[in-house]
Structure formats: C-alpha cells, structure tokens
Amino acid sequence: xxxxxxxxxxxxxxxxxxxxxxxxxxxxxxxxxxxxxxxxxxxxxxxxxxxxxxxxxxxxxxxxxxxxxxxxxxxxxxxxxxxxxxxxxxxxxxxxxxxxxxxxxxxxxxxxxxxxxxxxxxxxxxxxxxxxxxxxxxxxxxxxxxxxxxxxxxxxxxxxxxxxxxxxxxxxxxxxxxxxxxxxxxxxxxxxxxxxxxxxxxxxxxxxxxxxxxxxxxxxxxxxxxxxxxxxxxxxxxxxxxxxxxxxxxxxxxxxxxxxxxxxxxxxxxxxxxxxxxxxxxxxxxxxxxxxxxxxxxxxxxxxxxxxxxxxxxxxxxxxxxxxxxxxxxxxxxxxxxxxxxxxxxxxxxxxxxxxxxxxxxxxxxxxxxxxxxxxxxxxxxxxxxxxxxxxxxxxxxxxxxxxxxxxxxxxxxxxxxxxxxxxx
Amino acid sequence: xxxxxxxxxxxxxxxxxxxxxxxxxxxxxxxxxxxxxxxxxxxxxxxxxxxxxxxxxxxxxxxxxxxxxxxxxxxxxxxxxxxxxxxxxxxxxxxxxxxxxxxxxxxxxxxxxxxxxxxxxxxxxxxxxxxxxxxxxxxxxxxxxxxxxxxxxxxxxxxxxxxxxxxxxxxxxxxxxxxxxxxxxxxxxxxxxxxxxxxxxxxxxxxxxxxxxxxxxxxxxxxxxxxxxxxxxxxxxxxxxxxxxxxxxxxxxxxxxxxxxxxxxxxxxxxxxxxxxxxxxxxxxxxxxxxxxxxxxxxxxxxxxxxxxxxxxxxxxxxxxxxxxxxxxxxxxxxxxxxxxxxxxxxxxxxxxxxxxxxxxxxxx
Numbered sequence: 001x002x003x004x005x006x007x008x009x010x011x012x013x014x015x016x017x018x019x020x021x022x023x024x025x026x027x028x029x030x031x032x033x034x035x036x037x038x039x040x041x042x043x044x045x046x047x048x049x050x051x052x053x054x055x056x057x058x059x060x061x062x063x064x065x066x067x068x069x070x071x072x073x074x075x076x077x078x079x080x081x082x083x084x085x086x087x088x089x090x091x092x093x094x095x096x097x098x099x100x101x102x103x104x105x106x107x108x109x110x111x112x113x114x115x116x117x118x119x120x121x122x123x124x125x126x127x128x129x130x131x132x133x134x135x136x137x138x139x140x141x142x143x144x145x146x147x148x149x150x151x152x153x154x155x156x157x158x159x160x161x162x163x164x165x166x167x168x169x170x171x172x173x174x175x176x177x178x179x180x181x182x183x184x185x186x187x188x189x190x191x192x193x194x195x196x197x198x199x200x201x202x203x204x205x206x207x208x209x210x211x212x213x214x215x216x217x218x219x220x221x222x223x224x225x226x227x228x229x230x231x232x233x234x235x236x237x238x239x240x241x242x243x244x245x246x247x248x249x250x251x252x253x254x255x256x257x258x259x260x261x262x263x264x265x266x267x268x269x270x271x272x273x274x275x276x277x278x279x280x281x282x283x284x285x286x287x288x289x290x291x292x293x294x295x296x297x298x299x300x301x302x303x304x305x306x307x308x309x310x311x312x313x314x315x316x317x318x319x320x321x322x323x324x325x326x327x328x329x330x331x332x333x334x335x336x337x338x339x340x341x342x343x344x345x346x347x348x349x350x351x352x353x354x355x356x357x358x359x360x361x362x363x364x365x366x367x368x369x370x371x372x373x374x375x376x377x378x379x380x381x382x383x384x385x386x387x388x389x390x391x392x393x394x395x396x397x398x399x400x401x402x403x404x405x406x407x408x409x410x411x412x413x414x415x416x417x418x419x420x421x422x423x424x425x
Numbered sequence: 426x427x428x429x430x431x432x433x434x435x436x437x438x439x440x441x442x443x444x445x446x447x448x449x450x451x452x453x454x455x456x457x458x459x460x461x462x463x464x465x466x467x468x469x470x471x472x473x474x475x476x477x478x479x480x481x482x483x484x485x486x487x488x489x490x491x492x493x494x495x496x497x498x499x500x501x502x503x504x505x506x507x508x509x510x511x512x513x514x515x516x517x518x519x520x521x522x523x524x525x526x527x528x529x530x531x532x533x534x535x536x537x538x539x540x541x542x543x544x545x546x547x548x549x550x551x552x553x554x555x556x557x558x559x560x561x562x563x564x565x566x567x568x569x570x571x572x573x574x575x576x577x578x579x580x581x582x583x584x585x586x587x588x589x590x591x592x593x594x595x596x597x598x599x600x601x602x603x604x605x606x607x608x609x610x611x612x613x614x615x616x617x618x619x620x621x622x623x624x625x626x627x628x629x630x631x632x633x634x635x636x637x638x639x640x641x642x643x644x645x646x647x648x649x650x651x652x653x654x655x656x657x658x659x660x661x662x663x664x665x666x667x668x669x670x671x672x673x674x675x676x677x678x679x680x681x682x683x684x685x686x687x688x689x690x691x692x693x694x695x696x697x698x699x700x701x702x703x704x705x706x707x708x709x710x711x712x713x714x715x716x717x718x719x720x721x722x723x724x725x726x727x728x729x730x731x732x733x734x735x736x737x738x739x740x741x742x743x744x745x746x747x748x749x750x751x752x753x754x755x756x757x758x759x760x761x762x763x764x765x766x767x768x769x770x771x772x773x774x775x776x777x778x779x780x781x782x783x784x785x786x787x788x789x790x
Contacts, residue, residue, distance in 0.1 A: 002433045003522070004529045004601070016536075070546045073506050078539045080513060081528070085536070088525035089436065092517065096438040099518050100759040103450070106511050107766045113507045114774050117500055118781060126784040134777060168441065168756040324437070341430045346602045 003088040003322065004342035005364050012372035013086030013365055020082050022299050024075035026191070029184060029298075031068035031112075032142040033192030034060060037219055039135035041212070046128045052208045058123050059199045064138075065120045067195075069113060087365060089322035090313035097162075097171050098152050105148040112141030146188065150180040157309040158238065163316055176237045183230025187298060189223030190264075192216075193271060194294045197287040206280055213279020220275055224268045231261075231301070242308050245398065256304035263297035311401035319401040321365045328404050336361050336405035355416025358409050362401075369420045376421050383422070388414035432594050432745055433522040439754035440518055446760075447519045448735070448748075454511035456731045461505040463727075466581055466621065467628025468498050469574040471657055476567050478653075486649040490632075493650075495552045495570065497635075502546050519748050520591065527591035530600050530607065531583065538583050545573040545580075578621070585617045592741035615672035622661050622668060623730070629658030630705075630723040634716045641788055659709050662702060680740045684733060691736035698729035 006013045038061045045053035083091045095102065115138035122131060151172040155162070162171040193216040200216065203209050235243060235257075246257045271290055274282050313320050323331065336358055337344060343357035367373045379387060391410050395402040403410055440447070472494040479487035516524055528535050548569035551559065559566040589610050590596070599605035608614070632654025636647045673681055684695040705722040708715075742748070 002431075003525055004431075006529065006532075008532070020539075066550070069503055070543060070550075073503070074539050074543045074546075077506065077510060077513070078536075080510075081536060081539060084517065084521075084525050085529055085532075088433070088521070088529075092436045092521045092525070093438050095514065095517050095521065096436055096440050099441055099447075099514065100756060100763045102514055103511065104759065104763045104766050106514065107763065107770050109510060110507055111770045111774065113503055115777070117503060118777060122781055122785075125786070126781055130777075130780055130784060134781075137773065137777065166439075166754060168759050172759075342601075345431065345598060 002339045002341055005360055006086045007360060007364055009371075012368055013082075015372055017079070017082045017086055018303075020075050020078040022295070022302060024072065024079055025302060026295050026298060027068055027072035028076065029146070029188040030191040030195050031064055031072055032139075032146050032185070033188030033190070033219065033223070034064050034068075034195060035112075035135070035139035035142045036189070037192040037196060037216075038064070039132060039139055041215055042128075042132055042135060044215070046132070050208075050211075052205050053211060056199065056203055056208050056212050059202075060196055061120055061123070063195055063199065064116060069116055073109075073113065087313060087320075087322060090318060090320075093314060093318060094152060094156075097155075097168065101148055101152065101168065101172060105145050108141045108144040108148070110141075112138060112145060115141055143185075146184055147181055150184055151177050153305075154180045156312075156314050157242070157305065159315050159317060176234055179230050179234035179237050181230075182226055183234055186223045186226025186228075186230050189219045190227060190267070190271075191223075191294060191298075193220035193223060193275065194267075194287075194290045197271070197274070197282050197290055198284075200279070200282045201284045201287045209282070210279050213275045213282060217272060217275030217279075220268070220271045224264070224272075227264065228261075238308070241398070246304065246308060250399065253304055253307050256300045256307065260297050260300035260304060263293055263300065267293045267297055307399070310399040311395070321362050321401065323362070323401065323404055328402065331404050332406065334406075335409055337409060351412050352416050352419055354409065355412035355414070355419075358405060358413040359416055362404060362413075369417075375417060379417060379421055382418075384414050384418040387417050390414075431526075431597060433526060435522065435746075435751055437752070439752040441754060441756040442760055443753055443755070444519055444748045444751055447515050448739075451512055451515035451519070452731060452735050454508065454515065455734075456728060458505065458508040458512055459727065459731060460627075461501050461508055462581075463624040463627035464501040464631060465498055465505050466577050467624035467626070468494050468501060468631075469570060469577055470621075470625050471628050471632065471653075472498070472570055473567075473574055474657070475653060476570070484649070486646050487653070489646055490650050490653060491567075495549065499546070499549050499553055502542070502549060506542065519751070520742060522746075523591040523594065523742065524587070526594070526597060527587050530590060530597060531587055535583060535587060538580050541576040541580050545576040548573040548576075581621060581624075582617055585620060586613060588738070589613045589616060592738055594745055612672065612675045615668060615675050619665065619668045619672045622665050626658050626661040626665065627723060627727065629654045629656075629661065630719055633658070634720050634723075637716045655709055659706065662706055665702070676737065680737060683736050683740045688736050688740070690732060691740075694729040694732040694736065698726055698733060701725045701729065 006016070011019075038057050041057045041060070042054065044050075045057055080091075115134055119131065119134045119138050122134065151174070154176040155171050155174050158175040158177075159171060160174045162174070196212070196216045196219075200209055200212060203212065235246060238246070241249075245253045248254050267290065270286075270293070274286055274290075309315050311319050312325075313322070316325060318324050323336075331339070337354065340357060340361035343360040344354075347353040347357060363375070367375050370376050379390070382390060388411050391403040391414060394400045403413075405413075472491050475487045475494070476491040479485065479491065552566045552569045552573075555566055586607055589612055590600070590607050593610055596605060596607075596610060600607050633651050634654075636642070636650035636654065639647070642650070673684070679687075683691040686692055701722050705719070705726065708718060708722070
C-alpha cells in the first residue's frame with residue numbers, strides 16, 4: 001500500500017483495466033483457435049488440391065496478422081501497463097511468484113509471433129509441407145501461452161496450498177487451473193469460428209462458402225462442448241462459498257454468470273445454424289451479430305470471474321486494495337497512514353484530508369465517490385456517526401475487505417465521506 | 426530524507442531466483458530488444474530521408490530504398506514489441522517499486538505509448554500494402570510514415586523518461602505535486618538525443634550489410650543503398666561525439682566516475698565501446714568493404730552500450746536500495762524449464778528460417 005494509487009476523474013482503475021483486458025481476451029483467444037483453424041484448413045485444402053479453399057485460408061491468416069499480432073500483442077502489453085498502474089502491489093506479487101512462468105510464456109510468445117510472420121509472408125513461396133509445419137509452430141506457441149496464463153489467472157481465485165507452502169508448482173497447478181484451460185480452449189475454438197464468418201461473408205465462391213462454413217461449424221460445435229463442459233467443471237472446482245455466490249448468493253455475480261451462459265447458448269444456436277444449415281447465407285450482418293454476442297458473453301464471464309475473488313486480488317493473501325491479510329492486525333495498531341506515504345503528500349494536516357488519504361489508500365482501487373462503483377448511492381442518508389459505525393462492519397458483505405487502520409483513521413474517513421456525499425463539514 | 430519514505434518497499438513475497446540472475450536476463454533480453462528498436466526508429470528516420478532524397482534528386486533508387494525499409498519495418502515493429510516484453514517483466518521483478526512509481530507519475534502520457542505503437546504499426550501497414558487509392562496518390566502514403574515516425578519518437582521519449590524518472594526518486598515528490606516537470610531531469614534530453622542518434626547510426630550500418638545480402642537487387646540499387654547507409658552512419662556517429670560528452674557530463678560526478686575507474690565493468694565497457702565506435706568510423710573512412718566487420722562492430726558497440734546503461738542505472742538505484750538484499754525464495758524447476766524452452770525455440774526458429782531460405786525461389790531472395 002505504500003505505492004501511489006491511480007486516481008483520475010475520467011476513468012477509474014477498474015474501468016481502465018477492463019477496457020483493455022476485455023479487448024485483449026477477445027483477440028488472444030481468437031488467435032489460439034484461429035491458429036488451429038488455418039493449419040487444419042490448409043491441410044484439408046492441400047489434400048483435396050482445392051486452390052479456392054487455400055485462398056480462403058490465406059485471408060483468414062491475414063486476420064491473425066492484422067488483428068492478433070498488432071492489437072492483440074499491444075493490448076497484452078497494455079494489461080501489464082494498466083495493472084501495474086492500478087494494482088502495483090498485486091502485480092508485483094504475481095510477478096514475484098510467477099516470473100519464470102511468465103518468462104516461459106514469453107518464449108512461446110516469441111515463437112507465436114515469429115512463426116506467424118513466417119507463415120503469412122511465405123504463402124505460395126515455399127512447399128506446402130514446410131508452410132504447414134510453420135502453421136503448427138504458430139499454433140503451439142499460441143496454445144501454450146494460454147496454458148501458462150490460465151494458471152496465473154486461476155491462481156488468483158484458488159491459490160490453495162500456495163498460501164502455506166509458497167512454491168511455484170502448487171500455485172500453478174491449483175484447483176481451478178485445468179478447468180480454465182479446457183474452458184478457454186473451447187472459447188478459442190468458438191472465436192475462430194466466429195471470426196471466420198467475417199471472411200466467409202466476403203467469400204463469393206459458393207462451394208467454398210459451403211465447405212468452409214461446415215468447417216467453421218465443426219469448430220463451433222467442438223468449442224461449445226469444451227466451453228460448457230470446462231466452465232461447469234470450473235464452477236464445481238471452486239470452494240463452496242464462491243459456488244454459492246455464483247449460484248444465487250450474490251445477485252451481480254449470479255447474473256453475470258447467467259448472462260454469460262445464456263448469451264453463449266444463443267451464440268451456439270445461431271452460429272451452428274448458419275454454419276451447418278445455411279452457410280451460403282452468411283453475410284456481414286450475421287458476422288457482426290456473432291462477434292458482438294461473443295464479446296458480450298465472454299465479457300460477462302470475465303467480469304464474473306474477476307468479481308468472484310473479491311475482496312481479494314490473491315485469495316486469502318492480498319486484498320484488492322493491496323493490503324496483505326497478514327498485515328491487518330499490525331496496521332490496525334500502527335495505522336494505515338503509517339505506510340501510505342504517497343496519500344499524504346502535499347496535503348494539509350487536517351481530519352478531512354487525513355480521511356481523504358485513508359480513502360485513497362483503501363477504497364479508491366475499487367470505488368469512487370461518484371462514477372465507477374460509486375459510494376454515494378451506497379451510503380446515502382448516513383451521517384458521519386453512522387458512517388463511522390458502518391465502517392466497522394464493512395466485511396459483513398462477503399465481497400468487501402474489512403476496514404483497516406486505527407480508530408482515528410476510521411473516524412477521519414467517515415468525516416471525509418460525509419463531507420463528499422452529504423456536503424457536511 | 427523524505428524521498429526514501431515514498432519509495433515503496435520490497436514486497437514481502439520474495440523473488441524466485443537470486444537477483445543477479447534477473448540482472449543478467451534483463452540485460453540480455455534488453456540487448457535483443459534494443460536491436461529491433463534501433464532498426465524500427467532509425468529505419469523510420471532513414472526511410473523519410475531516402476524518400477526526401479528521391480524527391481529532390483528524382484532518383485528512383487532512393488524511392489526503392491524507402492519502400493524496402495517500409496517493408497522491413499513491419500517485421501521490426503513486431504519483433505520490437507515481442508522482445509520488449511521480457512525486459513519489461515524483469516525490470517518489474519527487481520526494480521518494480523521504482524518503475525511502478527515512475528509509470529504512475531507519467532500516467533496517461535505513459536499509457537499513450539500503447540496507442541502510439543498501435544497506430545504507428547497500422548500506419549506502416551497502410552504504407553506497405555497501399556490499399557484503396559493510396560497507391561495512386563502523389564506521396565504514395567508517405568504521410569503515414571511521417572506520422573509513424575513522430576509516434577515512435579514520442580514512444581522513445583516516454584521510455585527514456587520513464588527510465589530516467591525511475592532512477593531519480595528524489596524528484597518524485599516535486600513531480601507529483603506539479604512543482605517540477607519530469608523532462609526537467611538533467612540527463613533526460615542528452616540521453617534521448619544520444620539514443621535517437623544511436624538508433625539512426627545502427628540502422629545505417631544495417632543498410633550497408635543488408636544491401637550486400639539481397640541477391641535480387643540491381644547492382645545500382647545495392648550500391649546506392651550501401652553508400653546511403655554508410656553516409657548516415659558516419660555523419661550521425663560524428664554528431665554523437667558532442668552529444669555523448671554532454672550526456673556523460675550531465676550525470677552526477679559519482680555516477681560518471683563509474684565509467685572512469687570506479688566500476689570495472691562500466692570502465693571496461695566504456696573503453697571498448699569508444700574504441701569500437703572509433704574503429705567503425707575509421708573503417709568507413711578507409712573505404713573498407715567488409716560487411717562482417719561492420720556487422721561485428723555494430724553488435725560490439727551495442728552490447729557494451731547496453732552494459733554501460735546497466736552500470737549507470739544500477740549506480741543510481743544503489744543510492745537507494747541494494748537489490749542483492751532482496752529476499753529470495755528460489756524456484757529452480759520452472760527456471761530450468763524456461764531455459765530449455767528458450768534454447769529449443771531459438772533452435773527451432775533458426776532451423777525454420779534456414780529451411781525457408783533454402784526453399785525460396787531466387788527472385789524472392
């Protein structure tokens with residue numbers, strides 16, 4: 001918590017990360033699925049000596065180049081940039097634990113991007129055999145990126161025995177890891193099928209449209225089986241209390257998880273119908289509808305997963321505001337402001353400004369007074385005394401961390417919130 | 426000292442290898458990164474220069490040099506981004522508390538780096554592919570490279586700023602309270618200019634070597650490309666002499682002395698880099714035509730400049746912390762897997778490139 005905090009009136013930390021991350025996952029998963037799609041489709045086209053299908057595959061591979069290698073790669077770096085700005089302590093902890101895992105993922109990233117460049121620029125210039133070999137290299141690079149990153153994401157929610165033994169392997173092979181790999185690989189296959197409809201909608205050759213449409217349908221079908229299976233497995237792999245939150249215990253979480261499932265089901269029906277039954281009718285409108293539905297479905301799931309580990313950034317270890325669970329009792333004695341030096345810089349020594357400093361140190365990583373996840377509607381009608389009392393039982397909400405700090409700090413925070421919300425003095 | 430208070434402390438978790446290993450991989454992967462940075466940034470500036478020359482003198486060879494650089498730079502941008510991820514990871518591992526804070530202080534200016542690279546990248550593809558009417562337009566899309574070059578100059582400025590700001594915690598409070606501008610730090614401007622010039626010189630050296638490697642180019646084009654690279658390298662490297670002295674003197678005396686006797690690695694690197702740069706200038710003057718010599722000197726200069734950079738930055742950081750005191754909780758299994766993967770992937774990529782080169786038809790070489 002002795003890091004400075006991201007505070008901007010126009011975009012909160014959560015919004016900043018979400019806006020970059022949602023775009024990134026939508027592209028990065030596509031990059032995995034499409035890798036398999038193009039290489040298998042190329043094999044099929046070469047085997048059947050189908051030049052037209054080969055052209056279709058080539059256009060699909062240009063989607064990977066222009067979307068994944070540029071926007072995908074840079075939004076990936078963007079997640080690094082943004083989480084480091086918003087949750088430096090959380091990011092630093094994850095890096096300390098997983099640095100060599102991330103370094104290994106980087107090796108696969110190098111393989112992925114290098115193979116992609118070689119694959120795209122050697123179309124029609126080298127033998128099919130070598131070209132397909134490079135295609136497989138690309139897919140292996142992309143797939144193993146997913147295999148590694150899934151471990152780190154799953155760890156945050158289910159760190160399991162890492163909390164006692166602190167080893168890399170117990171952190172990585174955690175309870176929800178394999179379900180994440182299966183579910184996310186399923187999403188990758190669905191997204192490959194969805195993105196391919198974009199190319200299909202511009203394909204004039206009806207025979208290719210039918211062949212490739214069916215091919216996309218097979219990807220979509222396999223993807224939906226893996227996705228629904230993987231995420232059902234994921235849900236039952238979670239601790240009982242989180243399962244409870246996702247299935248009725250918490251309205252927002254439950255709704256997000258349901259929306260994700262229902263939109264995915266809708267996506268399944270529409271995409272399978274178009275690719276298998278009427279592939280020739282696929283046009284740009286259908287493709288855009290499929291893409292937007294896919295983005296929503298995936299977005300809801302990622303939001304649900306992120307919220308499920310609240311109030312922690314690493315379950316049972318570090319709270320979302322960067323405070324370690326193990327440090328709470330010490331900070332209750334010494335005061336949060338004894339460590340949050342940045343929040344006091346340049347501020348006068350008054351009760352209100354101390355309250356504001358506590359707000360910046362503890363609350364601002366998730367809440368604003370107005371705007372994102374706003375406090376105002378949550379505490380409307382409470383006076384300063386009520387607020388001070390309310391703060392003592394913050395963690396009666398299972399998604400909230402406890403208030404951390406001394407009694408003076410708690411009263412100062414109450415005074416600050418009261419002033420901001422009720423205009424008191 | 427108040428600046429010590431606001432430097433965030435090490436995280437209690439412990440890093441997963443001895444710090445020296447991270448310093449090594451930070452330096453090594455940064456070396457890989459900077460090669461492509463040089464080619465991208467320097468290449469963009471040389472592209473604009475050669476396009477300008479082709480317009481002034483009506484020499485189509487220079488236009489072809491510009492087109493070739495446009496073609497190559499899309500690869501270089503990709504590889505710059507890809508190789509940049511590793512040093513970003515390692516710098517966060519050992520200097521995260523400095524790096525996060527300086528990134529925070531730069532805020533949106535730092536985040537805009539991402540958007541800048543995305544736009545510059547797409548601009549390059551517009552120039553390279555010339556879709557729609559661009560191929561019929563007068564400038565053939567050169568405006569996109571002008572924009573891309575400006576964006577890259579911005580990105581370079583932000584990267585240099587973040588590094589310099591992270592090494593000067595004593596300035597953080599004033600920067601945070603808007604009492605001082607981050608670009609007011611004494612080493613920032615000379616360091617930036619030194620860096621942009623170095624990138625241009627490196628790209629010049631690269632053009633010399635590249636012109637001799639392409640079999641399908643006409644003899645005239647090869648010669649023009651060679652001499653254009655040579656002149657760029659020579660002029661910019663001469664200009665580096667005053668800029669380098671300015672940069673050296675802009676450091677605090679104790680940091681400067683690291684290159685002049687106080688640090689063995691710093692001093693040796695400094696001497697070798699200076700000798701190699703002087704040798705490269707002499708070789709150009711003597712009209713020696715040996716691309717292996719040029720390539721070798723370019724790599725030697727880059728390696729030792731990277732080591733000098735590490736020495737200087739360690740010097741600044743060690744005023745505030747000793748990273749070698751960080752708590753470690755070694756995880757050797759995954760480290761060995763990383764090492765094996767790295768070697769295997771580099772081997773596979775080398776093998777694949779070799780295979781492609783063997784199968785390519787002569788007109789594509």
